[in-house]
Structures are given as C-alpha cells and as structure tokens.
Amino acid sequence: MSTLPNAAEQPTIAWTDDDGVSHTALWRSESGARPPKRVVLADDTMNADTAYRMACEGTALLWRGDFQNARLLLQALARRVERKPHKPKAAAAGEAPKSKQQAAADAFHLHRKAQGERARILGMLVLPFDADHSVPLRRAPDVSQACLEAHGPADGAYVASLRELLGLVGAHEWRKKGVKVDALGGAAIHPHYAVFSPVRGEYLELLAAAPLPLALTSAGKAGVAFDIGTGTGVVAALLAKRGVAQLIATETDPRALACAQDNLKRLKLDKKVQLQPVDLFPAARAALIVCNPPWVPAKPAAPVERAIYDPESRMLRGFLAGLAAHLLPGGEGWLILSDLAEHLGLRSRAELEQWIDAAGLEIEGRLDIRPQHPKVGDANDPLHRARAREVTSLWRLTVKA
Known part of the structure; x- marks a missing residue:
C-alpha cells in the first residue's frame, strides 16, 4: 500500500509481481x-x-519490457489523449452571455484542466530505477547524469514516470548545449x-535597448543595480555586459541560485554579481532594479x-509594492512583463496600472516588442488567439515626485 510523504518518510509505491510476491520502492515525482x-x-x-x-482509471503500469517500446507506448497514449475532445460547457438557459474577458479566462482554465488530465494519464507509465539512477531495462539509455542533476544522489532504488524522465533528459541536453543569447x-x-x-529572447532585446538611468551611470563605479528573481542569471549578466559595475541578484530557489x-x-x-538567497529585495537601495516575474x-x-505561473500575481505585486522603498533618488525600476494574462482574461491593464x-510609482516610459516564438503562428494551439496578440513590455517606473 502506498504512503503519502511526510517530514520523516519518503512516499513509496507498492505492487505484486506475477508470483504473488509483494514489493515496495521509493516513489519520486x-x-x-x-x-x-x-x-x-x-x-x-x-x-x-x-x-x-x-x-x-488510475492504474499505474510498471514497465518490465524494452525501454524503447515503453517510449513508443507513451507516444501512443499521448495520441489517444489528444483525440479526446475537450468541449466548453454549454451555457444554461437564460444565463447571461459572458464577457470576452470571462470567456477567455474560461478557455484558459479549460486548457489547464486538459493539460492536467493529460499529465495524469501519461504519468501512469512508470519505470524502475536503481540507486545509481540507471534504468534496469533492455535498451535503456544512460540517464544517470540527467537524473543526478535534477534529483541529486538517490537514497535507494525507486520508481518514477517515464514522462518525467524524458523531461529530465531534455533538460540535461539543454544544460549541456546551452541557449545562445x-x-x-x-x-x-x-x-x-x-x-x-x-529561449524567448525578446525581453532581453528590450533590456539591451533601454537607456540606463542617469542615477546609475553618474555614480560610476559606485552604481548598483538589483536583479530580482535572477533565475539563470541572464538578466544580471546582460546588465554587467552593459557596464553596470555592481549587481545584487536575488533568488529563493536553490536550483536557480546554483544555475545563476x-x-x-x-x-x-561572478566577481561583478553578488547572489543573495532572499525573497524579492535585498536590504539596500539601488539606482536600477529589474524584475522579470512570472x-x-x-x-x-x-x-x-x-517560473511561468504566479498565483494572484504575488511576485509582481510584491515587486511593485516594495520598489519605491528600495530605489535611490532618480533611480528606475524596470518591470519586464508580457500582456498575455490580459488576453487570457486573467488580469486587466487597468489592474496593473492601479x-x-x-505603490507610489509612475510610468516614465515603456518599450514594447512582439514575441517571435513558434506558438505565435500555431493556429492549433488552444491559446493561439491570445498568443497572436501578445506584447512583451519593459515598463520604466520611477517614484512619484
């Protein structure tokens, strides 16, 4: 019988083999x-x-056959999931028509629900792993390094989904190859x-083009900038390349800190950028503060x-609320934000401006750019209408006089 995770014990998965012998293993997800x-x-x-x-039906399939055949089966499952229609609920008789914003939001939530169901079904094809992260199946590739990078050392043999494993392998390849900027x-x-x-580099083009605030450039070697939620460190790196002498980059995710x-x-x-494991702002002020929230x-x-979804815009609102208190006189806050949420009916432009x-801020200027990623032109994407209208902006914010 499987158990749920708690502070003292990792979750386990249980099954019975063809000879009636019961087995358990650690579960990793x-x-x-x-x-x-x-x-x-x-x-x-x-x-x-x-x-x-x-x-x-919710039954997991613990694979004991050929690894490559498991991949083929996963593809076949995905095709069957995609054939299943996901129709919006019909309006009840006498129900008031929905606004465009509400209709867009409903379509987004239906899409997310379908994504969740797809992940649940495909996640039912699971594999055994040995304690060194190897997969003891015929024709299994060497995935130990990919698993080690994501999980760290294993506590013992375990079971995990094939779908997640393929995600780990893909991430490992991106990490080896890198993303050209x-x-x-x-x-x-x-x-x-x-x-x-x-991989979506348009916001970095905005960051490279925006004029640095005079309060930063006039400070010379004393000029300090903050990168809030640094992630891979790419924003801090670009600011350093632009000549910003001192940078403090903050991040709460240990994986992101190691990546940056x-x-x-x-x-x-690395000598120009100080990494700090704090939420949002460091305990200081700066002439330039940049944030690219979810x-x-x-x-x-x-x-x-x-990094994509931010419930109730927590990071965005936290950045705006704390910005004025952390800016030096004459400084600017740069908010890098897509308006996709507006086209999905999840947040209005009026809300953002309010x-x-x-927060005691005013808009000094704004630079806009349209994304060029493949989904913009993919008419089969359930969110195509929103993506086709998406604009990414760099908002230059200053403290009200």
Whole structure:
C-alpha cells in the first residue's frame, strides 16, 4: 500500500509481481504527483488501448519490457489523449452571455484542466530505477547524469514516470548545449533543470535597448543595480555586459541560485554579481532594479511551472509594492512583463496600472516588442488567439515626485 510523504518518510509505491510476491520502492515525482494506489506490471505484450484504459482509471503500469517500446507506448497514449475532445460547457438557459474577458479566462482554465488530465494519464507509465539512477531495462539509455542533476544522489532504488524522465533528459541536453543569447554577443546561458530557460529572447532585446538611468551611470563605479528573481542569471549578466559595475541578484530557489552561479562563472562575471538567497529585495537601495516575474497569474500544477505561473500575481505585486522603498533618488525600476494574462482574461491593464499607482510609482516610459516564438503562428494551439496578440513590455517606473 502506498504512503503519502511526510517530514520523516519518503512516499513509496507498492505492487505484486506475477508470483504473488509483494514489493515496495521509493516513489519520486518532480511534479509532486502522489504515488499511484493501483499498480500492475506491464511489458511489450500490452497493447495501447488496454494501457490507455487502465491509465485513465488510475492504474499505474510498471514497465518490465524494452525501454524503447515503453517510449513508443507513451507516444501512443499521448495520441489517444489528444483525440479526446475537450468541449466548453454549454451555457444554461437564460444565463447571461459572458464577457470576452470571462470567456477567455474560461478557455484558459479549460486548457489547464486538459493539460492536467493529460499529465495524469501519461504519468501512469512508470519505470524502475536503481540507486545509481540507471534504468534496469533492455535498451535503456544512460540517464544517470540527467537524473543526478535534477534529483541529486538517490537514497535507494525507486520508481518514477517515464514522462518525467524524458523531461529530465531534455533538460540535461539543454544544460549541456546551452541557449545562445544574441544580447550577450552570442554567448550561451546553460539552464539547469526546473530553471526557466531564456529561449524567448525578446525581453532581453528590450533590456539591451533601454537607456540606463542617469542615477546609475553618474555614480560610476559606485552604481548598483538589483536583479530580482535572477533565475539563470541572464538578466544580471546582460546588465554587467552593459557596464553596470555592481549587481545584487536575488533568488529563493536553490536550483536557480546554483544555475545563476554556474552561468555567471562561465561568463567570467561572478566577481561583478553578488547572489543573495532572499525573497524579492535585498536590504539596500539601488539606482536600477529589474524584475522579470512570472507572467501568468495562475496556480502552477507542478514546482517546475513556478517560473511561468504566479498565483494572484504575488511576485509582481510584491515587486511593485516594495520598489519605491528600495530605489535611490532618480533611480528606475524596470518591470519586464508580457500582456498575455490580459488576453487570457486573467488580469486587466487597468489592474496593473492601479497597482503601479497605489505603490507610489509612475510610468516614465515603456518599450514594447512582439514575441517571435513558434506558438505565435500555431493556429492549433488552444491559446493561439491570445498568443497572436501578445506584447512583451519593459515598463520604466520611477517614484512619484
């Protein structure tokens, strides 16, 4: 019988083999999924329709066959999930028509619900792992380094989903290859697992083009800037490349702190940037404070989504509320934010401007750019209408006189 995680014990998964012998193993899930309560053994003889039916019912399939066949089965499950229609609920008789904002928000939440159901079903195909993170299956690749980077050393043999494993392997490849950043002169940023990758570089173009505040440049070597929520460290690196003499970059996620340290060292900028493990602002003031918070005010379905989804705009509102108290006279706060949430009906422009005003700030200027990522032109994307209208902005904010 599976157990739930607590402070003293890791969750476990249990199953019975073909000889009737009971087994247990540690359960590992980066998405925070609970261990499945029902587990059956599966191998190359199981067909996709049977696997799909059992996964939909909440039965986990512990794979004992060929690894590459497991990947093929996962693809087959994904095709079956995508064939399942997700229709919006019809309006009740006499119900008032929805506003465009409410209709957009409902479509977004329906999309998120479908994503969650897809993840649940595909997460039911699970694999055994040995204590060294290797997979003891035929034709299994060497995934130990990818798992080690994400998990650290294992406490023993464990079970995890194939879908999550493929995510770890993909993240490992991005970390090895790096993401070329034109604004850094073509230098690469190497994102670690679960740290948001700067694959969408348009906001960095804004950061490279915005005029540095006079309060920063006139201070010479004493000029200090803050990078709030540094992530990979790319914003701090770009500011350092632009000549900012001193930077303090803050972050609460240990993975992101390690990632930023790695990237700044690779770029030989680690002496210019001080990393601090604090929430939002350091205990000081600066002439320039930059923040690129998560853009979508919704609940993340997994810890790896925290760089994208910010419930109730907590980080955005916290940055705005604390900005005036941490700016030096004549300084600026740069808020880098997409308006995607506005097109999804999750936050209005009026709300954002009201938060800015209530924080004692005024808008000195704004630079805009349209994203160029592939989903902008993907008409099959459920959020295509919103993405096609999306604009990313750098808001230059100052303290009210």
